[in-house]
Amino acid sequence: MPIPPLVVATWDCLPAGAWPSSPWSQSLSCLLSRDPRWGQVLMSLLLGALLTFLAPIAVQRIIVPKVDARKRREERWERDVLALTELLTIEVPPLARSAQIATGVLQEVNLAVLVKDADPGRRDRLMREPAKGARASMDAYSDAIEVRGDGLADRIVRLDPTDPGLVRFENQWVLLSSMRAGLKAV
Secondary structure, three states: OOOOHHHHHHHHHOOOOOOOOOOOOOOHHHHHHHOOHHHHHHHHHHHHHHHHHHHHHHHHHHHHHHHHHHHHHHHHHHHHHHHHHHHHHHHHHHHHHHHHHHHHHHHHHHHHHHHHOOOHHHHHHHHHHHHHHHHHHHHHHHHHHHHHHHHHHHHHHHOOOOOHHHHHHHHHHHHHHHHHHHHHHO
16 A cells, blocks of 8 residues: 655655654645645645635524524514404404494484474584494594504505505505595594
């Protein structure tokens, strides 16, 4: 079996009568002066070790935070979608029904008072309580839809404003908002 060139080069670089105590005991310059290819091998090893050391650090510092941020953003989006769904399916229908009943009662009382009583002062006193109830019901409904619903819809669309499905959702929501504003004005 032939002696590898590194051992021969190392052995040749020893001073006369010296015995190596470890493979690293020789000067690097002596080894490199014998064969310049060892410099390339050594640089390749050093570069490989440096890249092996730096790659996980780069991944931890650059890629992992971006992935975590994206995951958190998607989880917030899912929570917002669920909250809007819960708002529209569980909380709003009773509020809408209550507002509908209260405004219907207000209209009935208004018609009854207009037909039976010509005195405006008495009419205002009779209408005060139904008007308060109707206003409170409409305020609760408006708060649920306009404040909470609009806020959730904005946060849902903010995930990706260019997504066609989210653009369609936003357009429908804006249409509903304009219809609500038109009904409010009447």
